Amino acid sequence: MATTTAQLIITSTDLLSDSLSLSSIATLTTAGSATGLTGTEGLGRKKTANTSEYTLFAAAEATDDKAHKVYLKNLSTTAAEYFEVQIANVVVGRLYAGDWAFLPWSADSTGTNCDIDITPSANNMTLEYMLFTDE
Amino acid sequence: MATTATLTLASTDIAGDPVSVSKVATLTKAGSTNDLDQSSGLNRVHLRSTTEKVLLAANAEGNNLAAKVYLINKSEDASLYITVKINAQTTGKLYGGDFMFIPWSQTDTSASIKIAASNWTSSTGDIPVEYALFHEDTDFLTNA
Numbered sequence: 001m002a003t004t005t006a007q008l009i010i011t012s013t014d015l016l017s018d019s020l021s022l023s024s025i026a027t028l029t030t031a032g033s034a035t036g037l038t039g040t041e042g043l044g045r046k047k048t049a050n051t052s053e054y055t056l057f058a059a060a061e062a063t064d065d066k067a068h069k070v071y072l073k074n075l076s077t078t079a080a081e082y083f084e085v086q087i088a089n090v091v092v093g094r095l096y097a098g099d100w101a102f103l104p105w106s107a108d109s110t111g112t113n114c115d116i117d118i119t120p121s122a123n124n125m126t127l128e129y130m131l132f133t134d135e
Numbered sequence: 136m137a138t139t140a141t142l143t144l145a146s147t148d149i150a151g152d153p154v155s156v157s158k159v160a161t162l163t164k165a166g167s168t169n170d171l172d173q174s175s176g177l178n179r180v181h182l183r184s185t186t187e188k189v190l191l192a193a194n195a196e197g198n199n200l201a202a203k204v205y206l207i208n209k210s211e212d213a214s215l216y217i218t219v220k221i222n223a224q225t226t227g228k229l230y231g232g233d234f235m236f237i238p239w240s241q242t243d244t245s246a247s248i249k250i251a252a253s254n255w256t257s258s259t260g261d262i263p264v265e266y267a268l269f270h271e272d273t274d275f276l277t278n279a
Contacts, residue, residue: 004146012138032214080166093238104227
């Protein structure tokens with residue numbers, strides 16, 4: 001069993017009238033258990049040549065309905081450039097330059113094909129990603 | 136004015152070499168370097184049924200503006216999960232202790248974020264959930 005942790009810290013000294021400091025740590029475990037995730041596809045980068053939609057993770061290649069976790073980051077430094085992230089053809093949101101996301105992924109491929117797709121807003125953008133799998 | 140979100144992923148044994156990823160994002164308005172300036176604050180709800188609930192109702196004014204959602208299942212029972220849906224599509228399950236941090240485009244008013252304590256029973260007890268929205272549009276008071 002491996003031990004993998006994800007920690008999120010959100011801070012602001014001036015968004016509110018009091019300082020904001022929020023911290024959460026999660027140990028990445030298999031669905032419904034305390035057993036650590038043991039699979040990962042490693043940290044990767046994808047350079048997109050054009051503004052076509054790309055399938056980043058295909059649901060058919062992961063076990064259905066598990067506790068997979070996905071990390072995404074837009075490495076662009078041009079503020080207007082974004083990746084639109086979709087799951088099962090539903091738009092989740094846009095990752096603008098420097099933004100990252102961390103989310104659970106059900107990888108359902110029986111009811112709906114829950115591929116994770118990305119659509120860059122410009123040519124020659126780079127997305128960094130990592131998938132932790134529950135197999 | 137700046138709000139930052141830092142993610143650190145760490146493992147010494149999930150691969151042959153250690154994993155150590157640490158990233159900081161400054162939360163900004165769509166397509167600009169101007170900081171996000173609004174927040175719902177940190178909210179806490181307790182789920183006491185399997186009924187699907189609207190956690191954040193999409194606002195047409197927010198279409199493709201920058202919004203970030205933080206959501207955590209605060210249950211200490213690893214088997215208890217909440218199902219997270221966007222626009223009626225399940226994106227994943229947050230088990231006890233799991234969190235997510237995502238951009239949210241609100242492409243239309245159907246893009247609400249909904250959650251359900253899908254395996255809750257009367258014997259499992261409440262599932263506490265905390266969430267916060269950071270956004271830039273002006274008309275979100277109904278969601279707070």
